[in-house]
Amino acid sequence: MKIIDELNKDAEKNASQIRTFIEEKVKDFKKKGIVVGVSGGIDSAVILALAVQAVGKENVYGLILPETESASSSKELGARLCESLDVSYEEVPITPILQALDIYGKKDQIIKRTCLEYDPNIHKTSLVLPSLLENDMLTIPSISLVKDDEMVAKNRLKAKDYLELIGIQNVKQRSRMLIQYLYAEKNNYLVCGTTNKTEYLLGQFVKYGDGGVDIEPLSDCYKTQVYALADVLGIDKEIIERPPSADTWSSYTSDEDFFWRMPIHIMDQLLYSQEHDLPMEIIEENTELSEETINKAKRGIDKIKSASKYITSGPPICYLDK
Incomplete structure (x- = not known):
């Protein structure tokens, strides 16, 4: 298959x-x-x-x-x-909406706390997360500084700064x-x-x-x-x-570097295999990954799904007794 x-x-x-x-x-x-x-x-x-x-x-x-x-x-x-x-x-x-809310200024303040060398006049920025194929437990996000299309620094974000x-x-x-x-x-x-x-x-x-x-x-x-x-x-x-x-x-930050944390053809095959409860040998054959790596990735995917339940479901409704 x-x-x-x-x-x-x-x-x-x-x-x-x-x-x-x-x-x-x-x-x-x-x-x-x-x-x-x-x-x-x-x-x-x-x-x-x-x-x-x-x-x-x-x-x-x-x-x-x-x-x-x-x-x-x-x-x-x-x-x-x-x-x-x-x-x-x-x-x-x-842009005018974002400027009125000082979105760029607030963002720069957070990045400067994380990356002391950050200069908005010369650096571009991106947010990345570790690959799910390497470590499903490590989810610490990092800010990357890019100058002349090359990454010149990468610093881990504190949880509070990441959420903001x-x-x-x-x-x-x-x-x-x-x-x-x-x-x-x-x-x-x-x-x-x-x-x-x-x-x-x-x-x-x-x-x-x-x-x-x-x-x-x-x-x-x-x-x-x-x-x-x-x-x-x-x-x-x-x-x-x-x-x-x-x-x-x-x-420009690819979804593979932040959201999926793996190539999209691997992510979709793993999600499809979960949906259809495919046996491990089929997943290994298709993804060309080891059972250990597949299990790491699946644990990471399950954590993402669990954390995003409040997004994928509608707001809870309080039903009153009649």
């Missing part, structure tokens, strides 16, 4: 079902169309293409929402995608969602999410940020399956080959 083949075998069928889902939800909610936050990444590219096929290009609106620390390629690829699909779009920078940094960074996703709903509500459109199954299972989205949407068409597609959809849809190769990232750090 080849797990990757199992994941990729139904790309055409998946595309058809997602198109139908989008079309039906627009009708069910009595909306006129779809708003998509276009990031220059593969998930939003696939959603934009499927939305155009589902409800027509005239009923889809793209929003490119950059900020000071976004990679310039993000808006360039996003704009190119919208133009190739003949979709109306607009660039709305969220995550809160600061998540304001970026929540600001983007404010803009998307502004445009969706004035046009009577749905806000369409781009979270895939890998991200959903791991809680890899921001509550009331990129997770605060009206519909999630990709939430039953592993990231690997999104790549298969991109091939079927003829998505720009530059977008397909671009390392996936939340793009919220000044030094």
Whole structure:
């Protein structure tokens, strides 16, 4: 059994079902169309293409929402995608919102406490975590300083500073969602999410940020399956080959370095094997990892899932006795 083949075998069928889902939800909610936050990444590219096929290009609106620390390629690829699909779009920078909340200043203060040599005028920054394939117990995050595309320093973060940094960074996703709903509500459109199954299972989205949407068409597609959809849809190769990232750090940080902490083809095979309760010999054969390494990774994944339960479930409701 080849797990990757199992994941990729139904790309055409998946595309058809997602198109139908989008079309039906627009009708069910009595909306006129779809708003998509276009990031220059593969998930939003696939959603934009499927939305155009589902409800027509005239009923889809793209929003490119950059900020000071976004990679310039993000808006360039996003704009190119919208133009190739003949979709109306607009660039709305969220930098003024972040500046009003002093997000960049607060972030710099934390990094300076951790990295005494940090100079925001010459250094770019990224946040990384140790690989789950090497040590499932070690989860201490580190700040990396990058100068001229080379890492020049790496310092461990204190727990308090890490939590504050995550809160600061998540304001970026929540600001983007404010803009998307502004445009969706004035046009009577749905806000369409781009979270895939890998991200959903791991809680890899921001509550009331990129997770605060009206519909999630990709939430039953592993990231690997999104790549298969991109091939079927003829998505720009530059977008397909671009390392996936939340793009919220000044030094472009791959999801493999922070969220997944392993190559995506390994993560998806491990998640798929958990879902289908596959025997260890099948997992070893497919991932080419040892049983010890697989067990380390699985323990790490279980910890991530447990820690993100509050994100992946709705807010608890207090039911009163009647």
